[in-house]
Amino acid sequence: IxxxxxxxxxxxxxxxxxxLAGKEAVFKVKLNEIKKKELPEMDDELAKDVxxxxxxxxxxxxIKERLQKANEEKAKEETEDAAVSAVCNAVEIDIPSGMxxxxxxxxxxxxxSRLSYQGIGLSQYLQYIGKTVADFRKExxxxxxxxxxxxxxxxxxxxxxxxxxxxxxxxxxxxxLAKSYGRKIEDLKNNEELxxxxxxxxxxxxxxxxxxxxxxIK
Numbered sequence: 001i002x003x004x005x006x007x008x009x010x011x012x013x014x015x016x017x018x019x020l021a022g023k024e025a026v027f028k029v030k031l032n033e034i035k036k037k038e039l040p041e042m043d044d045e046l047a048k049d050v051x052x053x054x055x056x057x058x059x060x061x062x063i064k065e066r067l068q069k070a071n072e073e074k075a076k077e078e079t080e081d082a083a084v085s086a087v088c089n090a091v092e093i094d095i096p097s098g099m100x101x102x103x104x105x106x107x108x109x110x111x112x113s114r115l116s117y118q119g120i121g122l123s124q125y126l127q128y129i130g131k132t133v134a135d136f137r138k139e140x141x142x143x144x145x146x147x148x149x150x151x152x153x154x155x156x157x158x159x160x161x162x163x164x165x166x167x168x169x170x171x172x173x174x175x176x177l178a179k180s181y182g183r184k185i186e187d188l189k190n191n192e193e194l195x196x197x198x199x200x201x202x203x204x205x206x207x208x209x210x211x212x213x214x215x216x217i218k
Contacts, residue, residue: 004030016128083211088146088153095148103144104137111136158207165202173198 007027015021040046047059112122126132131139157163171185174195178185188194 001031014130080208080212083215088150091153093149099148100144103148104140107140154207161210163206165199169202170199
């Protein structure tokens with residue numbers, strides 16, 4: 001404790017702050033204190049402190065159940081992805097460039113939205129990784145193409161199999177949203193864009209379920 005030390009560093013050439021990029025610097029550090037983490041005893045008292053359970057046995061059972069559900073959900077998603085990929089790989093589609101451009105624009109908007117939660121703008125992010133918007137569009141072109149192809153294939157399957165979203169399921173989803181956001185369900189029902197979004201989502205889920213049910217899984 002009390003020891004001081006100088007640490008010499010060189011900032012990367014691609015560093016997001018151009019004033020520091022490629023330059024050398026010295027960090028002066030001082031050790032003020034040393035702390036040691038002491039873990040509590042694994043007992044019923046701990047279970048009461050960190051959960052709604054009264055015993056460690058109940059807490060462990062809850063954790064085990066949660067992990068099992070997570071693993072089951074992961075396995076389900078992997079099976080669904082495999083079924084969708086198998087069908088899409090067997091299909092050849094001529095995709096208009098306009099649809100791909102629209103999908104790339106959507107991906108850019110989603111990236112901007114995610115970054116905004118971290119207080120970062122897209123231009124700042126691209127500068128940090130040394131890319132341009134044109135680079136971003138080029139790098140995401142293949143993913144956009146696959147997304148569009150997958151959507152078109154699934155839409156065609158749902159049409160051929162006459163798959164529709166159940167009105168009751170749509171209403172249940174709207175009720176869940178209304179409860180979560182403290183809104184009246186009548187207001188959500190009058191939002192045509194939201195109703196269509198939920199309907200399309202449920203229809204997509206049913207189409208993927210249809211694929212998995214009819215797939216020959218090895």
